[in-house]
Amino acid sequence: MLELRDLHTFYGPIEALRGIDLEISQGEIVSLIGNNGAGKSTTLMTISGILKPQSGDILFEGESIRESAPHKIVRMGISQVPEGRRIFPKLTVRENLEMGSFSGRGDAASAFEMVFGLFPVLQERQNQFGGTLSGGEQQMLAIARALMCHPKLLLLDEPSLGLAPIIVSKIFKTIREINREGVTVLLVEQNARAALKLSRRGYVLENGQILLRGNGAELLNNNDVKKAYLGEQI
Amino acid sequence: MATSVSQKRPARTSEGVLLKSLVAALWLSFLFLPLKGLSAAVVFFFAVALVLVFSRSLVKYHKTITGMLPSVRLSGLFPRERMRILIFLSFLFAAAVPLFAGDYYIDVAILAGIYIILALGLNVIIGFTGLLNLGFAAFYAIGAYAYALLHTKMGFGFWTAMPASLVLTTLAGFLLAVPALRLRGDYLAIVTLGFGEITRLILNNWDSLTQGPNGISGIARPEIISFPLNTLASYYYLVLCCVIFSIFIIRRVHASRIGRAWIAIREDEIASSVLGIHATAYKLYAFAFGAFWASLAGSLFTAKMQFVSPESFTFMESVLIVCMVILGGLGSITGVVIGALILVILPEMLREVQLYRMLALGAGLVLLMIFRPQGLFGGKGVSLRG
Numbered sequence: 001m002l003e004l005r006d007l008h009t010f011y012g013p014i015e016a017l018r019g020i021d022l023e024i025s026q027g028e029i030v031s032l033i034g035n036n037g038a039g040k041s042t043t044l045m046t047i048s049g050i051l052k053p054q055s056g057d058i059l060f061e062g063e064s065i066r067e068s069a070p071h072k073i074v075r076m077g078i079s080q081v082p083e084g085r086r087i088f089p090k091l092t093v094r095e096n097l098e099m100g101s102f103s104g105r106g107d108a109a110s111a112f113e114m115v116f117g118l119f120p121v122l123q124e125r126q127n128q129f130g131g132t133l134s135g136g137e138q139q140m141l142a143i144a145r146a147l148m149c150h151p152k153l154l155l156l157d158e159p160s161l162g163l164a165p166i167i168v169s170k171i172f173k174t175i176r177e178i179n180r181e182g183v184t185v186l187l188v189e190q191n192a193r194a195a196l197k198l199s200r201r202g203y204v205l206e207n208g209q210i211l212l213r214g215n216g217a218e219l220l221n222n223n224d225v226k227k228a229y230l231g232e233q234i
Numbered sequence: 235m236a237t238s239v240s241q242k243r244p245a246r247t248s249e250g251v252l253l254k255s256l257v258a259a260l261w262l263s264f265l266f267l268p269l270k271g272l273s274a275a276v277v278f279f280f281a282v283a284l285v286l287v288f289s290r291s292l293v294k295y296h297k298t299i300t301g302m303l304p305s306v307r308l309s310g311l312f313p314r315e316r317m318r319i320l321i322f323l324s325f326l327f328a329a330a331v332p333l334f335a336g337d338y339y340i341d342v343a344i345l346a347g348i349y350i351i352l353a354l355g356l357n358v359i360i361g362f363t364g365l366l367n368l369g370f371a372a373f374y375a376i377g378a379y380a381y382a383l384l385h386t387k388m389g390f391g392f393w394t395a396m397p398a399s400l401v402l403t404t405l406a407g408f409l410l411a412v413p414a415l416r417l418r419g420d421y422l423a424i425v426t427l428g429f430g431e432i433t434r435l436i437l438n439n440w441d442s443l444t445q446g447p448n449g450i451s452g453i454a455r456p457e458i459i460s461f462p463l464n465t466l467a468s469y470y471y472l473v474l475c476c477v478i479f480s481i482f483i484i485r486r487v488h489a490s491r492i493g494r495a496w497i498a499i500r501e502d503e504i505a506s507s508v509l510g511i512h513a514t515a516y517k518l519y520a521f522a523f524g525a526f527w528a529s530l531a532g533s534l535f536t537a538k539m540q541f542v543s544p545e546s547f548t549f550m551e552s553v554l555i556v557c558m559v560i561l562g563g564l565g566s567i568t569g570v571v572i573g574a575l576i577l578v579i580l581p582e583m584l585r586e587v588q589l590y591r592m593l594a595l596g597a598g599l600v601l602l603m604i605f606r607p608q609g610l611f612g613g614k615g616v617s618l619r620g
Contacts, residue, residue: 048508074510086505088498099498102491103510149510 001026001184002047002078002153007056009039009046016042018208019056024153024186029179031187031195031216033229034205040188041083043205044155047186048080049073060153074103079151083158083188085142089131093122096130096141100148108148114181115144118174136167143174153184160191172198192229196220204229255286328474332467340466344538346578347473348531351480353558353574354567355527360556361565362488363520364500366423369430370555372410373525375547377403377532379437382450382542392456396533400526407525411518430552437544449543456537473534480527485567487523496520497565561602562609569611 002024009017017039024030034040045051047058049070058066065073088096097115101108116123119140125133130141139159146154156175160168172194179185189195196202196216204212204225212219219225226232263279331343356370380399384390390398414425437444444450455462456472463469487493495516498506507513536542554577562573577595584594602609 050504050507069512070507071510071512074508080508082505082508086502088501088505090501091497095494099494099506099509099511102495102498102506105510145509 001061002186003059004043004047005057005059007043007046007058008054009042009051010054011042016208017046017053020205020208020210022203022210024184027179027182027184028201029175029185029187029199031189031199031202032205033189033192033195033202033225034211035228036190038205039208040205041157042208044080044082044157044186044188047073047078047155071103074149075105077105077150077152078155079146079149079153080155081142081146081157081159084161085135085138087130087133087138087141087145089129091130092127093130093133093141094126096145097122097126097148100145103149106150111148111150115147118147118177119144136163136171139163139167139171140174143171143178147178147183151183153186154178156185156187158188158190160189160194168194192225193220252287256283259283259286325478329471332470337466340470342579342582344466344470344473346575347470347477348535348538349555349558349578350477350571350574351527351531351534352555353562353570354480354484355524355531356555357559357565357567357570358484358487358496358527359520359524360559361570362493362496362500363517365517365520366419367426367521367524368423368549368552368556369426369428369433370524370528371547371549371551372426372430372433373403373407373528374532374535374551374555375433375437375544376406376525377529378536378542378546379444379450379532380529381533381536382453383443385453385536386450392454392533392537396530396537399533400529403529403532404522404526407522408518410525411521415514415517415521427549427552430547430549434544434547434549437547444544447544449541449545451541453536453540453542455540469538473538476530476534480530481567481571484527488567492516492519557599560609561599563611564609566609566611569609572610 002022004020004022007017007020007022008015020039020043022030022032022043032040032043042051046053049065049068049072053066056066057064060073060076060078063076065076065078068076088099091099097112098108101111121137122141122144125137130138133141143156143159159171159175163171168191175185175187176198187195187199196219199216201215202213202219203210204219212222212225214222220230259279259282262282263275328343332340335343352370352374355373356367359365359367359370377399380402381395384395384398385392410426410429414422414429417425438447440446455464455469457463463472488496495506495511496519498509498511499513499516503513535546558573558577559570560573561577562571563569580598581592581595584590
């Protein structure tokens, strides 16, 4: 469904991605783990078209989207939940969701029904300002907003950031649910254990390069991963 | 022992405050001395000392005062039904102005109308979209000069020169926005400021076309189907119609898909990009749309004055329009209209005290920023971001 081929992205003179190869098939949950500054968010921003790669290619359903503008990429069905939620604090929950269907993909009514089914709390609070929600609710709103355009592929950037463990497990459960509805998910996480448990396959990113790849269970048992990302002594 | 020390301390600091205020007042009145003579300077000293001591002692209660103020929500003061009546009444009042007011007041009212259109236009850029534009007078100038040149050199009448000027200025808004929109926040502000100055300097120095600092004169009054708008009152009604037209259109656009996109960009540009909003395009629209209104105001201004020169479009002019938008409340249409009215009418009323009116105005703005940073009507509290 999505394929990254030898992707290089720069911030000015700094090479943030040094040749990423990555592949996601229809219906999968794939996680991308790594330390701060490894290039995880850069990868997502490059897929979304906010950053332009220097070289390499991005194929979505066989078509190159490397040169496409961000709004066209959204219209093709790739939606992102950006890091740190980035909801609109001065708009109501409902207005936030309406902005999610701005691209005009699919109809808004059925999208509202779907996201309110996933997150009933958002329906209760639809007239509240986004900024008055708790951190967990804001994350739900950010995910719901990204689902408003009926995406084929959902990019999630650290949905567990700054949330209590109980909320994190709730969010992860919802991600699985979303995936069951037929949405392919690319999950970027620092919480490696939770992410790898949820995913079928995973990639480990370090210094802008893919260090390891494999299925979720394999990576969870890999000694390097255990040492570097799971905090286990070998 | 310990208690006596803690009791003593506040007394000592308030003495210090008193002393500092008195020294400051003395210094200011000393500067004032050559302007108005000794007796005035003494009065000035007491006035300043009183104000300083008073405001210094207010500092302690700053929190309590600001805590009290937001409970007075001006925008919430009038519910929808009452607001409608209020708007109707103010419309009636505006329509009746020429019936009871003298020429001077109608003149001020025309000026106020022109500034309302300007401030509403700038509000689209700063208030809705969150792009700080410090060179708005440039669009105003381009609109005014386009009108003046089309009128004097090509013989266009009001009803052909004005639309042509609108088109030209909107294009200029686009052209400025294309390079400027690669920048954000403070950098954008500096570039727009530069654009404002460049425009003024070109108008000032391109003698063969604009006649430089002498300006362009001999512009005829507009006419409606060969009836010239000779009287001030008839011109006032023309401006009033334009103001109502601009409020109506801007309200509709604000509520539309484009308006929503502007607000989303102001709130969070990256988030709006990943939601499929073409941020660059919508910022361009905001600049062009704002320039459109500036051009309307420029045409009206030129036709009213029957003369135009670069002097009218200085940096201070841009700052004044920014002040109107901020005073009224970023993003609020009612607020911006009232902000423009205040900043046009107040200096006129303060004309009696010539020397100090800018001082009083400045002090008023500083107080406003301390106690009501969101502006008079900015209920939602908008932050300025690039």
